[in-house]
Amino acid sequence: MRTHWNIFIAFFRVGMLGFGGGPSSIPLIYKEVVEKYKWMNDEDFGDVLALANTLPGPIATKLAGYIGYQVTGFWGMLNAVLAGIVPTIFLMVGLLVSLSSFREYDWVQGMTSAVIPVVAVMLATLTWQFIEKAGSGMGWLQTGIMLIIVFVLLEMLHIHPGILIATLLAIALLKKNKIPEQEEERTAREGGS
Template sequence: MKTHWNIFIAFFRVGMLGYGGGPSSIPLVHKEVVDKYKWMSEEEFGDLLALGNTLPGPIATKLAGYIGYRVSGIWGMINAVLATIFPTVVLMIILLSSLSSIKEYDWVQGMTAAVIPVVAVMLATLTWQFVQKAGKGMGWVQTGILLLVVFILLQFLQIHPGIIIATLLILALIKKDKNPEQDTAVTEREGDS
């Protein structure tokens, strides 16, 4: 029962504080799942995030569904998804009924403007953690080149992020299939330590 309560509270906080949609929820999910409850490692969360971004639908519910299922089966998944969407549904009903009467107030516009830099810093922090992980795994030169190429593809060529992620996943699978002896050597080294 405590596990289900922890799942609910963790994803309820994400749903309540994930102002700005899915991308702003990712650092919050990371904080709950990796740092606070330790349901996953950094590497597992990075892999889950990469996979989740290749699938359609909101990222917060995909992460909640998988993590809830992993921690406590089907009921954990249902619990996590409901906890994630419940605050949004309730707040949307309340806000939509009163939004037209308060949207012109300066404090509402100021609140919206003040949240943007906070979300930007949260995303930048999470991005730096993933860059560090990639640098350690692939090497800093390859990571730098890949960052530059992806930035150009996204910003200048306007290629959809899903296409880039799917392409990189396919290339990684092809590379892995071509180097099975290297994977075996790495596994044996890890087993020796």
């Protein structure tokens, strides 16, 4: 029961504080799932994030559903998804009712402007953590080349991120399947000599 309560609180906080949509929720989910509750490690979270980006739909809901399922099964999934979306539903209804009367006030515009740099720093920090992980895993030269190629494909050629991620996942799977075959061939050659 304690784990279900922790799942609810973790994703409720993400739902309440995830200002700016799904991408801004990712660092909050990371903080709750990896750093606070330790339900996943960095590598698992990176894998889940990459997979969730290839699927359609809101990223925060997909992450909540998968992580909740990993922790406590079906009821954990349901708990995490509801905890993540219920605050947004109530806030949207409340804000839409009152927003039209407060929209022009300077303090409302200042509040939304002040949140943007905070979200940018959170995303930059998470990005740097993923770059460090890639650099230590693939090597810094390959990581740098990959960053440049991905930037060109996304920003200059306007290839959809989902297509790019799916392609890279397919390449990684093909490489992973070839490695055991190459090991078997090498072992057979060495055994025959």
